[in-house]
Amino acid sequence: MLELLPMVFAAPGEALARAEGVLGDRPAPLHASVAHxxxxxxxxxxxxxxxxxxxxxxxxxxxxxxxxxxxxADVLATLGVALVHAGRTRHGLDALRRGVERGTGHTRARVLFRRAYAWWVLGHHREALEDVRRAIPVLRQADDVIWTARALTLRATVHLALGAVERAEADFTAAEALWDTTGQEHDKADAVESRGLAAFRSGDVPAALRLLDEAEKRYAELGTPTFMLSIRRCEVLMAAGLAAEALAEADAAIRALDGIGGQSTRKAELLLAAARAARLADEPQTAIARAALAVRLFAGQRRTWWETHARLVLIGARHAAGRGSRRLVADAAAVAEKLAALGAPAAPEASLLAGRIALDLGRTADAERHLAVAARSRRGGPPLARMTGWAAQALRAQAAGSARGVLEACRRGLDVLDDHRMTLGASELRARATAQGAELAALAQQASLVSGGPRRLLVWSERWRATALSAPPTRPPADPALLSGMTAYREIAARAEEARMEGRPVPALEREQRRLEREIRSRTLHMRGEAFDGGDRFDVGRLLARLRDSGDGQLVELAVLDGRVQVLLCGRGRVRRFEAGLLAAAETEAEHVQAGLRRLAHPGAAARLPVVEAAGRRLEELLLGPAAAHLGDGPVVVVPPGRLHRVPWALLPSLRERVLSVSPSAGSWLRAKETAPPRGGRQVLVRGPGLATGGAEVPVLAGRYRGATVLEYEDATVPRVLTELDGAALAHIAAHGAFRADGPLFSSLRMADGPLIVHDFERLDRSPYRIILSCCDTARFATVGADELLGLVTALLPLGTVGVVACSAPVNDAAVVPLMLALHQGLDAGLSLAEALRDARAALPADALHRATGWAFTAFGAA
Structure with missing residues (x-):
């Protein structure tokens, strides 16, 4: 009978069935005890x-x-743990105490382990370490492999809670060697989960995500819930910049736990995870509600460690909601003191919060005291802890009026985050991770505006702009599972599209498509970053020299400080600053313009043209202000913030008739200008299915570019298209584009065998030097992180593409054809993409339909 006990964590379902069978046979008291x-x-x-x-x-x-x-004694230990998980802490600890007293030798060691586990759940880490220290030698002497491995795993987990990562890794390694000799499948899955937590604590987010996903699969095979895993994955997702996903996972786990009447302790921990995620997702009211409930539950469970962490989140959410007060400063300071006494690594975070609130209230002496404590963490520990320290140091310098000190602290803090970001292989994670440096970047910009003049402001504007594009993304591994998943995804997506066109129901196909998307994304998030030296630091002198060499053009970089647009006009050997309008007003006007362009894409909407043109004039005033009068006659490069990515810049009166290109950053424009074209000058023309015009420009272009590779009809498959695009000098793709706001890296171009997605482009060794996307919505992006963009165009730029022509709004397909033919005529004459697009707009008929079509297309990059 006793063999049923280890079976609960080897084959849980079988153990449950056998125990129920024992009770049905009128067992002896000993056997009945084991079964129950x-x-x-x-x-x-x-x-x-x-x-x-x-x-x-x-x-x-x-x-x-x-x-x-x-x-x-053994049953009392199991009962004690259950009572603690049910929130009945005093009764649980009493049962465990009686179990220790009743047991002897080997049994007593097992009871001590379970009491140590209860202490860990309650946040009493020193007591947990003491009990497990007493248990391990006895378990080893009894050659009890399973319980020794459990005890080592628990001790490692406690070490992690206290920030002792190296000790934890040693215990995890020893435990894993023991688990390999057993058949304890649930315990093995738990060990994989714990290794994921250790990887995260050591700063390896991709490895943490991979191990947690592996653990989840193991639990799924056993049919067991994964509430603890959800808590840990939420922590990793938040560190990866995926706070909204963490909030959704935590809330879903809470609903599932409530549905089965599960552990009260786990519910409290999930509420804390949800509160943290809501705070990071800029949902302070949701964070307040979740954190307040977590505080009440933890207090009722007598879990001081956890209650104190929940209070930290609650105070931070109240501060974010604008509830700053002297009482809130005192509460944050008390939490910081308590966390420090408990040995919690989060103590500096609480001190930083106390300092922030004090600064907001003008209590500089109090702020200095708290920030000085928080700043100590900048010298060691994991990256995010050091970031906390450097943020505190920057705020100290700002309060002291030292612009130099602010800039130095911001530089050091962003360097730490740079190193952390480069461990991430997925471009999505690199982009989202920049949010953690947004405050430092803003502080540096404010300091440079006050003390350093336009040049220094430009340098700091560039420091944290479009950083995800500063290094090529890690090439996805030749993973057979990933490749087969992408092939299956393409097939399912094509079948779903066909069914929609035929009016057939598609729920089952859409569910499978979403499942495959989750699997593909999961595997790409597991990629670890490759070593990269960061490239050359941005140099203003080099930029000005390159602008002079490019026909005396000017670069207009728009920075946003305190909600207002600052125009940095670079050219003719200097950088000048002008102040324009409010960013929020510009965003609203840009949405109005987009709506107007959508209407003008339909014949008969010409009456809307004056309205759209008037909106363009208002946009110019908001975005360029007095700088518009100083642009000169040469070409202009616009570097907008991410939130203005949908502005049709060619609609602005001062930019309408000139050579115009848009770049995510001045640094990326410089890199593009200095990128040599590939040898051979190969051209590729692609025509996808279902276009209203049938991609009418492609046959004409095939006649113009003798020897070009033409892929159309059944030849325009994703594998074939990718093969031909790799290393091409010029590519023209006429295909339906689809932007996915919910998953920007699944934005696509429709090919004969299904969607060509951003993840496909990332497999290229070198994307085409120049690429023209003649379809709708190819220049739409998702704004993430501090100032990053995810979409088709931004996927191409780090891979070797120096120039892209793409469209940011729905357009009239028939009107696109003459625009594209005129554009290629200019390219054939040796013009750049920006020059050719300017001339192509001028060559179109002057009616509203064609003018709107020209405005909707933008030249990105520098070719």
Whole structure:
């Protein structure tokens, strides 16, 4: 009978069935005790806590009838853990104390382990380490492999909570060697999960995501819930900049836990995870509600460690909601003091929060005291802890009026984050991780505006702009599972599109498509970054020299400080600053313009043209202000913030008749200007299915570019198109574009065999030197992180593409054809993309339909 107990964590379903079978055969007291204990453990960890407590009390009663002190001690330990998880802390600890007293030798060591586990759940880490220290030698002496491995895993987890990563990794390694000799599949899955947590604590986010996904698959095979895993994954997702996903996962886990009547302790921890995620997702009211409930639950469970962390989140959310007060400063300071006494790594974060609130209230002396404590963490620990320290140091310098000190602290802090970002292989994670440096970048810009003049402001504007494009993304591995998943995704997406066109239902196909998207994205997030030296630091002199060499052009970089647009006009050997309008007003006007362009894409909407042109004039005033009068006659490069990516810049009166290009950053424009074209000058023309005009420009272009590779009809498949695009000098793709706001890296171009997505482009060794996308919505992006863009165009730029022509709005397909033919005529004459697009607009008929079509297309980059 006793073999059923280890089976609960080897084959949980089988153990439950066998225990229920034993109870149906009128067993002896000893056997009945074991059976009820097995059912109680199963319900405690995977089901209903009320049923768990009922079975465990019956197990204790049967153990007493069997007159076995060792049996009763073992059941008391299991019952004690269950009571603690149910939030009945005092009764749980009392049961565990009695279990320690009743047991002897080997049994007592197992009870000590479970009390150590209870101490860990409660946040009493020193007590947990003491009990596990006493248990491990006895378990080893008894050659109890399973319980020794459990004890080592627990000790490692406690070390992680206290920030002792190296000690944790040593224990995890020793435990893993023991697990490999057993058949404890659930324990093995738990060990993989714990290794994921250790990887995260050591700063390896991709490895953490991979290990947590592996653990989830193992749990799924066993049919067991994954509430603890959800808590840990939320922590990793938040560090990866995926706070909204973490909030969704935590809330879903809370609903599932409530549905089965699960552990009260886990619910409190999930509420804390949800509160943290909501705070990072800029949802302070949601964070306040979740954190307040977590505080009440933790207090009722007598879990001081956890309650204090929940109070930290609650105070931070209240501050974000604008509820600053002297009382809030005192509360944050008290939390910082308590966390420090508990040995919690989050203590500097609380001190930083106290300092922030004090600064907002003008209490500089109080702020200095708290910030000085927080700043100590800048010298060591994981990257995000050091970032906390450098943020505190920057705020100290700002309060002291030292612009130099602010800039130095911001530089050091962003350097730490740069190193962290380069461990991330996925371009999405690199982009999202920049949000963690947004405050430092803003502080530096403010300091440079006050003390350093336009040049210094330009340098700091560039320091944290479009950084995800500063290094090529890690090439996805030749992973057979990933490749087959992308092929399956393409097939399912094509079938779903065909069904929609035929009016057939598609729910099953859409569910499978979403499943495959999750799998593809998951595998790409597991990629670890490759070593990159960061390239050359941005140099203003080099930029001005290159602008002079490019026909005395000017570069207009728009920085945003305190909600207002600052125009940095670079050219003719100097950088000048002008102040324009409010960013929020410009965003609103840009949306109005987009709506106007959508209407003008339909014949008969010419009456809307004056309205759109008037909106363009208002946009110019908001975005360029007085700088518009100083642009000169040469070409202009516009570097807008990410939130203005949908502005049709050619609509602005001062830019309408000139050579115009748009770049995510001045640095990326410089890199593009200095990128040599590939040898051979190969051209590729692609025509996808379902276009209203049939891609009418492609046959004409095929006649113009003798020897060009033409892919159309059944030849325009994703594998073939990617093969031909790799290293091409010029590519023209006429295909339906689809932008995915919910998953920008699944934005696509429709090919004969399904969608060509951003993840496909990232597999190229070198994307085409120049590429023209003659379809709608190819220049739409998702704004993420501090000032990053994810979409088709931004996927191409780091891979070797120096110039892209793409469209930011729906356009009339028939009007696109003459624009494209005129554009290629200019390229054939040796013009750049920006020059050719300017001339192509001028060559179109002057009616509203064609003018709107020309405005909707933009030249990106520098070719």
């Amino acid at each position: 204990q097995v059912i109680g453990i199963w319900q405690r960890d995977f089901g209903d806590m009320r049923l768990a407590l009922n079975h465990l009390r019956r197990a204790r009663a049967w153990a007493a009838r069997a007159d076995s002190a060792e049996r009763e």
